[in-house]
Amino acid sequence: MRYSYFPGCTLYTKAKKLDDAGRECSLKLGFELDELPDWTCCGATFPLVNDQHMLMSGPTRILADTKDRGDDKLVALCSVCYNVLKRTNHVMLNDEERRAKITDFIERDYHGEVEVLHYLQVLRDEIGFDALKEKVVKPLEGLKVACYYGCLLLRPVKEIGLDRMENPTIFEDFIRALGAEPVDFPFKIECCGAFQTVNSMATATRCSREILSNAVQNGADLVITTCPLCQFNLDDRQPEILKEDPAFTTIPVFYFTQLLAVALGLDSGNLGFERNFINPLELLQEKGLV
Amino acid sequence: MKTIISGDQIKSDFINRVSEISGENFFNCYQCGNCSAGCPSVDEMDLLPSQVVRYLQLGLAEEVKNCKSMWVCAACTMCHARCPKGVDISKIMEALRVLRLREVNAQPRVDLTDFSQDYLERAPQIAIISGCRKFLPL
Amino acid sequence: MxxxxxxxxxxxxxxxxxxxxxxxxxxxxxxxxxxxxxxxxxxxxxxxxxxxxxxxxxxxxxxxxxxxxxxxxxxxxxxxxxxxxxxxxxxxxxxxxxxxxxxxxxxxxxxxxxxxxxxxxxxxxxxxxPTYVDWNKCTGCGTCVEKCPSKGFALFERDAGRMPAIYTLSPQAVPNKPQIDPDRCRFLTRGKCGVCSKVCPVGAIDYEQQxxxxxxxxxxxxxxxxFDIYDWKKLMPEYGGGRIPDVIDGLTMERYLSASGPTAGKMVRPSDGKTPKEVVFIQCVASRNPEFHKSYCSRLCCMYTAKHARLYKHKVHDGQAYIFYIDIRSTGKGYEQFIQQSVSEEGIVYIRGRAAKLYQKDDKVMVQGADTLTGKKIEIAADLVVLAAAIVPxxxxxxxxxxxxxxxxxxxxxxxxxxxxxxxxxxxxxxxxxxxxxxxxxxxxxxxxxxxxxxxxxxxxxxxxxxxxxxxx
Missing domain, CATH: 3.50.50.60 (FAD/NAD(P)-binding domain)
Incomplete structure (x- = not known):
């Protein structure tokens, strides 16, 4: 199986580990992520007002490039890119007026033909979690995982449609396939503060603290995420949270593809855990997984 | 303190414009407060999300224009995801932000020079880009 | 004539x-x-x-x-x-x-x-x-009900208590003859037990009934x-989706409060049988929600929630009851007075707003709500939460x-x-x-x-x- 792949800016730099592990695992699992040539930034925000068409020209071009390459599916790994591409495609499919404005402006012929998939969706719907389980060489036994979805992977449900909004299970099903145990984690769909990290950092700190505390209270050893912005807030805010509350229990936060790589027996040395504030290596070593 | 309201105010250009570019009818809201109950940014807000809608219903443009809430909304869309009437407050907040940022003398809401080099090295691009798009004049 | x-x-x-x-x-x-x-x-x-x-x-x-x-x-x-x-x-x-x-x-x-x-x-x-009991023979003595070893979840008692597999719905049931729940009866499901048949003095038990x-x-x-109660356990994961034991619905609350209920009217909570001291009632659960649930007002909830809070206070004098409401609809004769009395004399705190989410934290149910009158987001660590879920056919x-x-x-x-x-x-x-x-x-x-x-x-x-x-x- 081969899919067009859109890594996005952050996966080329700050979230390289998300990308590296994702690609490495895909090969092991028998699908190819064929990177879109000459891609541009998705814009990192989907415009929430209906007169900002310019912000949709970038993602529309990405979608049109996929179509022109002869592909009808485009895979993203980053929740932000996934959300922006998926919501843009929703407009392309359902809003004739806005579609005409945008496609006329970028001089492309595009009507929403491409299906935007998240990597997790490929694992669930195309590979299958049962088949994934078969490929696991190092079951993550004894590892208690808080599966953090955040906002952009799920909402708005009518446009994204990956899973239910309130109690999604795709992430937990994935984790079970790897042999780990997902913990009951009520804050799994709460917001980490997102881009407020550059404006109202207190929001990001407080939100992260609530999410992480909830994960710890429910017995998690670690938190996994699909989103570089979530990973950043949840990991990077921890020193600040510790300052506010010395009793706070720190917890490693890393990408789901990193954990997937561990379970598939891939070289964890390449996974770049050292970039994390809370380095998960110790935990994984303790559990005998690396 | 008494506040005078009038039909003219309720139908004022600013209020209509917020409704128009957000695509939301404020009068769908019956003020149940579910959005506020689930909003992650309330601690930093001066008006609850439901109050922002209430002010718009009453045509209190100045109060809304100057509220802090729109600037600390993280557009997480939890409000919309649970609204019993399908009102998307994230769109209303964005409409308020962009109308402020489109004003002639609009000032940037964030200054990237405030951030340490160290922070900028750690922060992912998506944080910086989306932050710039939400907080810099258009 | x-x-x-x-x-x-x-x-x-x-x-x-x-x-x-x-x-x-x-x-x-x-x-x-x-x-x-x-x-x-x-x-x-x-x-x-x-x-x-x-x-x-x-x-x-x-x-x-x-x-x-x-x-x-x-x-x-x-x-x-x-x-x-x-x-x-x-x-x-x-x-x-x-x-x-x-x-x-x-x-x-x-x-x-x-x-x-x-x-x-x-x-x-x-x-x-089939009732699996020959009612022409049965005298309604109740021995079978008393001796049945298979007590379990029964829709009638909701989450408030268990019921034997051979049962009547009330001590004054009309007709006052028991019937066997075939899904819970050990004899009918596994072919073992037969206690009711053994103890029946008139041989009225008939497992063969068709x-x-x-x-x-x-x-x-x-x-x-x-009517029935909206299936909030299945359809409202934001309220725990039935996974938080101390979140119950109004009908379950009725069984707790009922003198002929499984606790004989003693107010306890499902998880540990303790007396709840902080009780949160939430109105308009799935009602008035055209986007996801039911668009209509269920009409009863304002009144029965006030009643629940009052009856709770009558049983637990030092307990605190909170009611999340959006509007109070008390249009029947004497209803408004009932509400007024609940507010002013019974010490019940009405909070104008909805609760968005419930989650378990240690032995508490955390309630994320809002009070739109003060403009505050409210959090309550509750011992018990009672949902006034929509009325459905x-x-x-x-x-x-x-x-x-x-x-x-x-x-x-x-x-x-x-x-x-x-x-x-x-x-x-x-x-x-x-x-x-x-x-x-x-x-x-x-x-x-x-x-x-x-x-x-x-x-x-x-x-x-x-x-x-x-x-x-």
Missing amino acids: AEIAELKSVNEQGEVVTCACAMGDLSDFESVPVDRRVLVIGGGITGITAAIDLGNAGYKVVMVERLPSVGGRMLQLSETFPTLDCAQCTLTPRTVESGQHPNVTLKTSCEVEGLEGEPGNFKFLIRQK ESFFTIEAGAVIVATG NEGSEKLARILGIECNKDGFFVEENYKFAPVMSGRQGVYLAGCCQGAKDIADSAAQGSAAASRVQVFLSSYRNRMNREAV
């Missing part, structure tokens, strides 16, 4: 054969012409009211009830607003009257499966579900199939509508011919609606509709008779 006298004599005869009626013998019912017979579907307070009215007017009535005894939802209730009368005490005289009424025959554990004929001359196909069918011919039918209403040739709206409530002037008419002649199957309503309104439907039936059947008589001439 002659007709009335004739009916009277039947009436008197009927009283002699009361027991036969209660056991479901149809010979008395069939002793009058079909245009003097009425079927009532549903043995709740609405159906009972209609059946007694019709019986008193001289009509012969069969009341079919899906459960093993009549009484309906009221059987589950503790006390009723706005007077705080004991529900059982006000209901029991009526269930007993319906059971003993010479003109009313009860057919319990029965459901309507088919309809032929036309208004004035209907023929209903009824399915009699379902059977019979027909009822009647001139008209009243549909009073009542009972299961099977769509199927019954198809059988009867009447209409359901998108929420499954039966559609009346004219809401203002013909609220109990179904749009099909000879078929009448009453109570919550037509839309959420309280006991007072349900009983009023029961009487209204009984009156409409009489108008219809007498004009039908007159027409037939004229045609015969």
Whole structure:
């Protein structure tokens, strides 16, 4: 199986580990992520007002490039890119007026033909979690995982449609396939503060603290995420949270593809855990997984 | 303190414009407060999300224009995801932000020079880009 | 005049054969012409009211009830607003009257499966579900119920307690004969046990009993199939989706508060049996929510929530009750005064707003809410949360509508011919609606509709008779 792949800016730099592990695992699992040539930034925000068409020209071009390459599916790994591409495609499919404005402006012929998939969706719907389980060489036994979805992977449900909004299970099903145990984690769909990290950092700190505390209270050893912005807030805010509350229990936060790589027996040395504030290596070593 | 309201105010250009570019009818809201109950940014807000809608219903443009809430909304869309009437407050907040940022003398809401080099090295691009798009004049 | 006298004599005869009626013998019912017979579907307070009215007017009535005894939802209730009368005490005289009424025959554990004929001359196909107890032999001594070793979850007790697999719905059940739940009975599921059969002094237990069918011919039918509670456990994960034990619904709360409930009226919480000290009530759960759940107001919740909070305070004096509300709808007689008293004298704190999310934290249920009056996001660490979940039609209403040739709206409530002037008419002649199957309503309104439907039936059947008589001439 081969899919067009859109890594996005952050996966080329700050979230390289998300990308590296994702690609490495895909090969092991028998699908190819064929990177879109000459891609541009998705814009990192989907415009929430209906007169900002310019912000949709970038993602529309990405979608049109996929179509022109002869592909009808485009895979993203980053929740932000996934959300922006998926919501843009929703407009392309359902809003004739806005579609005409945008496609006329970028001089492309595009009507929403491409299906935007998240990597997790490929694992669930195309590979299958049962088949994934078969490929696991190092079951993550004894590892208690808080599966953090955040906002952009799920909402708005009518446009994204990956899973239910309130109690999604795709992430937990994935984790079970790897042999780990997902913990009951009520804050799994709460917001980490997102881009407020550059404006109202207190929001990001407080939100992260609530999410992480909830994960710890429910017995998690670690938190996994699909989103570089979530990973950043949840990991990077921890020193600040510790300052506010010395009793706070720190917890490693890393990408789901990193954990997937561990379970598939891939070289964890390449996974770049050292970039994390809370380095998960110790935990994984303790559990005998690396 | 008494506040005078009038039909003219309720139908004022600013209020209509917020409704128009957000695509939301404020009068769908019956003020149940579910959005506020689930909003992650309330601690930093001066008006609850439901109050922002209430002010718009009453045509209190100045109060809304100057509220802090729109600037600390993280557009997480939890409000919309649970609204019993399908009102998307994230769109209303964005409409308020962009109308402020489109004003002639609009000032940037964030200054990237405030951030340490160290922070900028750690922060992912998506944080910086989306932050710039939400907080810099258009 | 002659007709009335004739009916009277039947009436008197009927009283002699009361027991036969209660056991479901149809010979008395069939002793009058079909245009003097009425079927009532549903043995709740609405159906009972209609059946007694019709019986008193001289009509012969069969009341079919899906459960093993009549009484309906009221059987589950503790006390009723706005007077705080004991529900059982006000209901029991009526269930007993319906059971003993010479003109009313009860057919319990029965459901309507088919309809032929036309208004004035209907023929209903009824399915009699097996009770696994021969009610002609059973004396209602209750030994089997006492000795049954298989206690488990039962819909009737909701989350408040367990019930034996052989049971009656109340100590004053009418008929007061037990039935076996085939899904929970060890003998019927695994072929082992047989305790009830061993202890029954009259050999009434019959594990071999099969379902059977019979027909009822009647001139008209009243549909009073009542309501259920919205399936919030399945459909509202934001409130824990049934995974938080100390989040219950209003009907479960009724069972806790009821003196004849599983805790004998002791206020405890499901998880650990402790007395809850901080109790949060949430109104408009799934109601008034066109986007995801039900668009309508369920009408009862404002009142019963205030009642729950008051009854809770009467049992736990040092407890604190909070009620999340959006609007208070207290339009019945004496209702507003009841609410006012709850607020000012009972120490209940009303919080104007909804709760968005509930989650478990240690042994507390965390409530994320808002108070729109102060403009604050509110968090309460509750010991117990009670959801006033939407009123929905009972299961099977769509199927019954198809059988009867009447209409359901998108929420499954039966559609009346004219809401203002013909609220109990179904749009099909000879078929009448009453109570919550037509839309959420309280006991007072349900009983009023029961009487209204009984009156409409009489108008219809007498004009039908007159027409037939004229045609015969």
